[in-house]
Every structure is written in structure tokens, then in C-alpha cells.
Amino acid sequence: MFKILEKEWLNVNTFKMVVDAPMVARSCEPGQFVIVRDGEDGERIPLTICDYDREKQTVTIVVQTIGGSTAEMSKKEAGEYLADFVGPLGKPSDLVTDDIEEVKKKKIVFVAGGLGTAPVYCQVKWLHEHGITADVIVGAKTKDIVILEDEMKAVGNLYITTDDGSYGRTGMVTTCLEDLVKKEGKVYDHCVCIGPMIMMKFLSQLTAQLGIHTMVSMNPIMVDGTGMCGACRVNIDGETKFACVDGPEFDATKVDFNEAMRRLGLYKPEEMAAYEKVKAQS
Amino acid sequence: MEVDMMKKVPVREQAPEVRAKNFEEVCEGYNKEEAMAEATRCLNCKNPQCVQGCPVSIDIPGFVQALKEGNIEDAYQVISLSSALPAVCGRVCPQEKQCEGKCIRGIKGESLSIGKMERFVADWARENNIKPKAAETKKGKKVAVIGSGPSGLTCAGDLAKLGYDVTIYEALHKAGGVLVYGIPEFRLPKEKVVEKEIENIKGLGVDIETDVIVGKSITIDELLNEQGFDAVYIGSGAGLPKFMGIPGENLNGVFSANEYLTRSNLMKAYQEGSKTPIMKSKKVAVVGGGNVAMDAARTALRLGAEVHVVYRRGESELPARAEEVHHAKEEGIQFDLLRNPIEILGDDKGWVNGIKCIKMELGEPDASGRRKPVEVPGSEFVIDVDTVIMALGTSPNPLISSTTKGLDVNPRKCIVADEVGKTSRDAVYAGGDAVTGAATVILAMGAGKTAAKAIDEFLSK
Numbered sequence: 103m104f105k106i107l108e109k110e111w112l113n114v115n116t117f118k119m120v121v122d123a124p125m126v127a128r129s130c131e132p133g134q135f136v137i138v139r140d141g142e143d144g145e146r147i148p149l150t151i152c153d154y155d156r157e158k159q160t161v162t163i164v165v166q167t168i169g170g171s172t173a174e175m176s177k178k179e180a181g182e183y184l185a186d187f188v189g190p191l192g193k194p195s196d197l198v199t200d201d202i203e204e205v206k207k208k209k210i211v212f213v214a215g216g217l218g219t220a221p222v223y224c225q226v227k228w229l230h231e232h233g234i235t236a237d238v239i240v241g242a243k244t245k246d247i248v249i250l251e252d253e254m255k256a257v258g259n260l261y262i263t264t265d266d267g268s269y270g271r272t273g274m275v276t277t278c279l280e281d282l283v284k285k286e287g288k289v290y291d292h293c294v295c296i297g298p299m300i301m302m303k304f305l306s307q308l309t310a311q312l313g314i315h316t317m318v319s320m321n322p323i324m325v326d327g328t329g330m331c332g333a334c335r336v337n338i339d340g341e342t343k344f345a346c347v348d349g350p351e352f353d354a355t356k357v358d359f360n361e362a363m364r365r366l367g368l369y370k371p372e373e374m375a376a377y378e379k380v381k382a383q384s
Numbered sequence: 385m386e387v388d389m390m391k392k393v394p395v396r397e398q399a400p401e402v403r404a405k406n407f408e409e410v411c412e413g414y415n416k417e418e419a420m421a422e423a424t425r426c427l428n429c430k431n432p433q434c435v436q437g438c439p440v441s442i443d444i445p446g447f448v449q450a451l452k453e454g455n456i457e458d459a460y461q462v463i464s465l466s467s468a469l470p471a472v473c474g475r476v477c478p479q480e481k482q483c484e485g486k487c488i489r490g491i492k493g494e495s496l497s498i499g500k501m502e503r504f505v506a507d508w509a510r511e512n513n514i515k516p517k518a519a520e521t522k523k524g525k526k527v528a529v530i531g532s533g534p535s536g537l538t539c540a541g542d543l544a545k546l547g548y549d550v551t552i553y554e555a556l557h558k559a560g561g562v563l564v565y566g567i568p569e570f571r572l573p574k575e576k577v578v579e580k581e582i583e584n585i586k587g588l589g590v591d592i593e594t595d596v597i598v599g600k601s602i603t604i605d606e607l608l609n610e611q612g613f614d615a616v617y618i619g620s621g622a623g624l625p626k627f628m629g630i631p632g633e634n635l636n637g638v639f640s641a642n643e644y645l646t647r648s649n650l651m652k653a654y655q656e657g658s659k660t661p662i663m664k665s666k667k668v669a670v671v672g673g674g675n676v677a678m679d680a681a682r683t684a685l686r687l688g689a690e691v692h693v694v695y696r697r698g699e700s701e702l703p704a705r706a707e708e709v710h711h712a713k714e715e716g717i718q719f720d721l722l723r724n725p726i727e728i729l730g731d732d733k734g735w736v737n738g739i740k741c742i743k744m745e746l747g748e749p750d751a752s753g754r755r756k757p758v759e760v761p762g763s764e765f766v767i768d769v770d771t772v773i774m775a776l777g778t779s780p781n782p783l784i785s786s787t788t789k790g791l792d793v794n795p796r797k798c799i800v801a802d803e804v805g806k807t808s809r810d811a812v813y814a815g816g817d818a819v820t821g822a823a824t825v826i827l828a829m830g831a832g833k834t835a836a837k838a839i840d841e842f843l844s845k
């Protein structure tokens with residue numbers, strides 16, 4: 103059992119939890135994820151690590167309630183327990199494992215869509231602690247759903263853009279990046295992009311044109327997260343890879359986004375029914 | 385009870401048409417009377433061939449004689465000397481290739497039903513609360529066991545009985561390895577059998593920590609150098625599924641048998657109200673011919689689908705237990721033998737709508753002595769299915785080998801270990817599927833047993 107130490111709603115459907123998880127906190131790195139089951143009969147939910155504290159032995163996750171299991175999990179409060187919290191899973195971000203002197207030479211931009219802000223934060227913070235300040239573009243539909251703004255400002259160079267222009271710049275993240283490079287003279291040679299699959303697809307088309315090497319974090323359907331089931335397979339340059347062990351980050355130019363988006367829809371009818379059921383209960 | 389000395393005492397089973405619609409255990413097993421009657425058929429051979437056929441050399445005539453006399457507890461103690469999981473092995477061992485395959489009775493008539501008797505004795509002991517005894521004195525030394533499959537459980541149990549402090553680290557949220565995530569309820573009941581066996585091992589003082597992935601959460605070097613363990617046993621299995629590499633394998637509706645079975649068994653997707661979904665298929669092709677293929681096929685059948693098993697060799701080459709093939713056929717699974725898939729076809733939305741196969745014929749024997757299947761040119765045909773389940777075998781996961789310096793693996797990614805389980809790293813032992821590649825429960829258990837003995841010798845030096 104894993105105790106929830108803090109819980110906070112960041113916007114209408116996104117909450118943050120700080121969890122007591124010594125085994126994960128001791129060895130996790132930015133870019134990795136955990137698998138959580140809220141209760142004894144829960145589904146295994148993969149969630150990216152948003153922050154961690156080795157001394158306090160805690161790990162922070164940020165969760166968007168988009169279906170039955172995440173809605174169920176959102177009912178848990180501080181002081182209660184999660185049944186399972188296993189990790190760290192997947193490989194850390196290249197930025198963390200590459201030679202730090204080489205990383206320091208890079209001009210790095212992060213692009214986060216919506217909830218993707220949380221996993222991006224972990225990496226930006228790590229770089230900041232290692233003396234590297236990166237630019238961060240955070241995109242959201244509208245002002246109310248921007249998350250982790252103050253935290254991000256403290257560790258990176260933040261550009262917020264909203265689709266409806268209600269906050270920060272106006273337009274999608276692609277517009278913002280293109281403006282920064284083409285109109286505002288920014289130069290980047292490395293990009294990490296985390297967000298909805300469709301956003302990652304279009305952003306990586308843009309960065310390919312701009313010649314910026316880009317890594318995307320894939321979030322396919324998973325079961326075990328240890329390389330045992332193959333549910334998470336993604337097509338990377340024509341080769342089948344398991345996102346839970348070979349990823350979750352991959353070179354954007356090699357990813358077959360259309361296939362990945364199609365595979366995410368595998369259990370649509372079942373998921374809809376489960377979500378309706380949980381909503382009806384609350 | 386009247387016994388025909390040439391024939392096995394028949395065992396009660398759920399009728400095929402009934403069990404095809406439920407997940408209850410297919411075979412109901414012997415009762416005491418039946419088991420004792422079957423025991424009377426044993427010739428109590430001086431040189432018992434059956435024992436030679438059992439990978440852990442259970443004293444079969446010994447336990448059968450005790451059973452014959454109605455001393456079930458004695459029979460259980462005899463079995464326990466060699467096996468830690470008799471209720472499991474009695475159910476899942478390929479007996480026809482092992483103990484029963486060698487039984488002298490089998491030459492003229494039917495061999496003894498050794499598995500069914502073993503199962504009865506083990507079930508009786510469990511129901512009568514007979515448990516292995518915990519150690520009286522502690523050794524004050526710690527051993528870490530990685531993985532809670534049959535191999536890890538056995539090694540841990542034996543070491544605990546010798547007085548070691550044992551901690552099992554398990555990556556999943558539930559202990560049992562393939563016994564909980566792979567083999568379905570209708571062959572191996574989880575609550576009734578597997579969980580009870582695990583409780584027994586815990587009762588010996590073994591600590592099981594789930595949700596810990598060795599190689600990620602903690603490394604073997606950290607276990608030895610920072611956590612104070614004196615030795616490590618790796619029983620991490622061979623869980624990495626293979627795919628064929630044919631076109632269409634990533635279409636929606638193609639699953640590895642591991643995914644399909646994990647959803648159904650570990651996550652209980654076969655039960656009403658489970659939070660983990662499983663595809664509701666109408667017509668399924670399962671590719672492969674082993675136990676894993678049979679389990680996937682029979683699970684799909686029970687979930688309401690029409691099921692075809694597509695296998696590239698013939699009937700006599702099917703590697704699955706004979707009993708499972710027989711049960712599968714009774715339940716109405718269709719066997720498309722000497723057929724090999726060459727492509728999976730999909731509709732314009734990317735969902736499976738067929739599997740293209742080619743007919744095969746058996747050619748010259750290959751290195752393994754089995755006749756090699758070769759394609760019959762121009763014989764392609766399509767089976768319309770909405771789901772394809774790949775059951776082509778598995779290999780060891782590189783998680784541990786890639787994070788443990790100096791741990792040798794062979795080209796098949798199996799950990800290299802000698803006959804007692806010693807690896808290339810000092811104080812590190814390994815066994816089961818992690819060493820042999822996908823094999824059997826009894827071999828994995830036997831390896832755990834042998835290694836426990838070797839670890840004891842090593843730590844007693």
C-alpha cells in the first residue's frame with residue numbers, strides 16, 4: 103500500500119498527488135513512469151513521473167480524469183492509500199543519460215500540450231538543477247486549464263499559448279514555436295515534445311522542417327509495463343518496439359503516429375461504458 | 385470400487401458443452417475412493433521407471449503405496465520431500481511425456497494416473513490444513529529471490545525451511561508468475577490452489593514484496609552491497625513475447641497470448657464488472673500449438689468466440705499437453721493444422737478482418753529431429769477473423785541481464801548457469817525459464833530446489 107501524502111486539483115479535471123513510494127523515489131529519473139492501481143480490483147494505469155524527492159522518498163504524479171479508472175482514482179484523498187505504485191518504468195530521457203557537457207552545448211526547447219506539462223516539468227527542473235535553462239512552450243485550449251505555471255517559471259523560460267487567446271500568446275504550440283524561430287530569432291537544436299498524440303504528430307512535422315531534432319513521449323495502451331505483454335508496441339522506423347521498455351521517448355521522425363493513434367482507440371466502447379458508470383456513481 | 389487393471393480409473397470432468405461457457409475448473413479430480421482405487425493398479429516396481437520420468441524424482445511408488453493404504457498424510461509427506469507445489473504439478477505437468485509416459489503399466493494398457501493421484505493428495509493436505517514446517521533456528525543470513533513464479537517460490541520456500549531470511553521481489557502486483565497471469569482459472573484455480581500454496585510459503589516466513597522490479601527499482605548489486613543480502617536467486621522467467629514479423633501484426637485486434645491471458649487471468653477481465661477490458665471477439669485465430677496457444681484459444685472460446693488454432697506442423701507435433709488438446713477439441717476448438725499465417729488483413733479503419741495462411745507439408749527432419757514444415761506453393765487462403773492471438777513462444781526479459789555487470793547470458797538472452805544454478809557472478813544463482821527459456825513448471829521448480837541447496841552450501845562455507 104502506498105500512502106497519498108498530498109492531493110490537489112490543478113484544474114477542473116486534473117489533480118496532483120504526492121505519494122510515499124520509497125522504492126520508486128530512490129531510483130527514478132525524469133522521463134520515466136510508474137503504474138498505479140488505486141484499489142484491489144483496479145486497472146493498471148501508467149502515469150509519468152512529474153517530480154520526486156529522494157530524501158522524503160516521495161513521487162509526484164499528475165492525472166487527468168478522462169475515463170473510468172482515472173475518475174475512480176480521483177476520489178482518493180490525502181491520507182488514503184493506493185493499492186499499487188510500481189516503477190520506475192521505461193528509460194529516462196536522453197537529456198538525463200547523455201554526457202552532461204554535451205547536453206550543456208544544446209539549445210533545448212520543450213513543448214508541452216495540456217497535461218504533458220507535468221512530465222515536461224520533471225525534465226526542465228532536472229536541467230535547471232544541472233545549470234541548464236531551457237525554453238518551454240506550454241499550450242492549452244484555454245486559460246483555466248493551464249497547470250504548473252509558477253513551478254515551471256521557476257525552472258525554465260516559459261511561453262504560454264492558448265488556442266482561444268485567453269492567456270499568453272494566441273494559437274497552438276506549433277504557431278508559437280514557428281514564431282519563436284522564424285520571427286523572434288530563437289535557435290534550437292533539440293526538442294522534447296509531450297502531449298496528445300495529434301499534437302506531437304504535427305509538432306514533429308514542423309520541427310523536421312525547422313531541422314530541430316525531436317523526441318516525443320509515446321503513451322500507448324499498456325498492461326504490465328515490464329515488456330511482458332506487447333500491448334504497448336509502437337512502430338519505430340518500420341520496427342516493432344515496446345514503449346514500456348524501449349521508450350517511452352522515441353525519435354519523432356521515426357514514429358508512425360497514425361498507427362499509434364489508431365491503436366489507442368482499441369477499447370473505445372468498453373472505456374466509454376466504464377466512464378459513464380463511474381460518473382453515474384458520483 | 386471395481387477397477388479394470390488395464391485402464392485408468394476415470395476422472396470426473398465438467399461436460400464439454402457446459403464448461404465451454406464457464407471458467408470453472410474442467411477436471412474435478414479424484415475423490416478419496418477413486419484415488420485409492422487407482423493406487424491399487426501400481427505394481428510397486430523394484431526399478432520404477434516412472435520416477436526416472438519425473439524431473440524432480442518424486443518417490444512415486446512410495447506415495448502411491450501410502451495412498452493405497454489410505455494414509456494420505458504420509459503420501460503427502462513423501463511427495464513434499466521432492467516437490468513444493470504438488471497441487472500445481474498434478475494439474476499442469478505434461479505427465480504423458482514424463483512420469484506417466486514411463487510407467488510400466490502403459491506398455492500393455494493405460495499408465496497409472498500419477499498426476500491425478502498427486503493432485504488428490506495435495507488437495508487433501510490443503511483442505512486438511514497440513515502445512516510444511518517452518519525452520520526452528522534461524523541462520524541469520526539473508527537471501528533475495530527475484531520473481532515469484534514456481535521457480536522463485538520453491539527456492540524461497542526451501543531456503544526458509546533451512547532457516548534463511550528470504551525476501552521475494554515481484555514486478556507485478558500479485559505473486560505467482562505464470563501460475564497467476566498465464567494459466568487460466570479453468571485449469572488451475574487461483575484462490576483455491578495457487579493463493580493457498582503461496583500462503584504456505586509465506587507461512588514459512590518468506591516475505592513477498594510485490595511492485596518491485598529488479599533492474600529498475602533496485603539492482604542486484606544494490607541488493608548485495610547496500611541491502612545486506614548474502615545471495616540472490618534469479619527466477620524471473622521468460623516473459624517477453626515473440627511476434628512473427630508478418631505484415632498486419634500491429635492492426636487493432638492482434639494480441640500476444642500474454643496480453644490476452646494477462647487481461648483475463650491477472651486482471652480478471654473474464655469476470656463481469658472487471659475494470660480491465662478485453663476484446664469481445666466473434667471469430668479468433670490463435671497462432672501456435674503449445675500450452676499457451678491452447679489456453680488462449682480456450683479462453684477466447686469461453687468469452688464467446690469461434691476459435692481456430694493455426695499451427696504449422698501436424699497433430700502429433702503439437703507441443704501442448706495431450707490432455708489440453710483433447711479438452712480443446714471436445715470444447716469445439718477447430719484445429720487448422722499444417723497451416724502457417726503469412727499476413728494479417730485489416731479493414732480501412734485498421735481493424736483485423738482476416739488472416740492469410742498458406743498450407744504446409746512436412747519435409748526432411750531438421751536439426752531437432754522433427755520433420756520441417758515447408759510451404760505448398762500457391763496454396764494461400766484466407767480465414768475471416770476479427771482477432772488474431774500470437775502464441776509463438778517467449779524469451780527472457782533483458783531487464784536484469786542488462787543492469788547486472790558480469791552476468792553472462794547466451795545468444796538467446798537466457799542467463800547462463802551451471803547444473804546447480806550458479807551464474808557467472810559470485811553469490812548470484814538463477815534457474816527456471818530465465819535460464820532454460822520457456823519450459824515447464826516442474827523444471828522451474830526443480831531448478832529452484834537445486835539452487836536452494838547450492839546456496840545453502842555456499843553460505844555455510
Ligand SMILES: Cc1cc2nc3c(=O)[nH]c(=O)nc-3n(C[C@H](O)[C@H](O)[C@H](O)COP(=O)(O)OP(=O)(O)OC[C@H]3O[C@@H](n4cnc5c(N)ncnc54)[C@H](O)[C@@H]3O)c2cc1C
Nearest residue numbers: 148149150164165166169170171172321322323324366373
Ligand atoms: C507511459 C505513459 C505515461 C502516461 N502518463 C500520464 C500522466 O502523467 N498523466 C495522465 O493523466 N495520464 C497519463 N497517461 C495516460 C493514462 O495512462 C490514461 O489516461 C489512463 O490509463 C486512462 O484510463 P481511464 O480508465 O481513466 O480511461 P479510459 O476510458 O480507459 O481511456 C481513455 C484513453 O486513455 C488511453 N488508455 C486507456 N487505457 C490505457 C492504458 N492502460 N495505458 C495507456 N493508455 C490508456 C486510451 O487512449 C483511451 O482512449 C500515460 C500513459 C502512458 C502509456
Ligand SMILES: Cc1cc2nc3c(=O)[nH]c(=O)nc-3n(C[C@H](O)[C@H](O)[C@H](O)COP(=O)(O)OP(=O)(O)OC[C@H]3O[C@@H](n4cnc5c(N)ncnc54)[C@H](O)[C@@H]3O)c2cc1C
Nearest residue numbers: 531533534535555561562566598621816817823824825828
Ligand atoms: C499460458 C501458459 C501456459 C502454460 N502451461 C503449462 C503447463 O500446462 N504445464 C507446464 O508445466 N508449464 C506450463 N507453462 C510454462 C510454465 O508456466 C513456466 O515454465 C513456469 O511458470 C516458469 O516458472 P519461472 O518461475 O521460471 O517463471 P515465471 O512463472 O515466468 O515467473 C517469473 C516471475 O518473475 C517476475 N519477474 C520478471 N522479471 C522481474 C524483475 N526484473 N523483478 C522482479 N520480478 C520479475 C515475473 O513478473 C514473474 O512473476 C505455461 C506457460 C504459459 C505462459
Ligand code: SF4
Nearest residue numbers: 438473477482483499
Ligand atoms: S511432479 Fe509432474 S512429472 Fe513428477 S510425478 Fe508429479 S506429475 Fe509426474
Ligand code: SF4
Nearest residue numbers: 426427429434487488
Ligand atoms: S512404473 Fe507405474 S506401476 Fe511401476 S511403480 Fe511407477 S507408477 Fe507404479
Ligand code: FES
Nearest residue numbers: 327329331332346
Ligand atoms: S505494457 Fe506490456 S509489454 Fe509494454
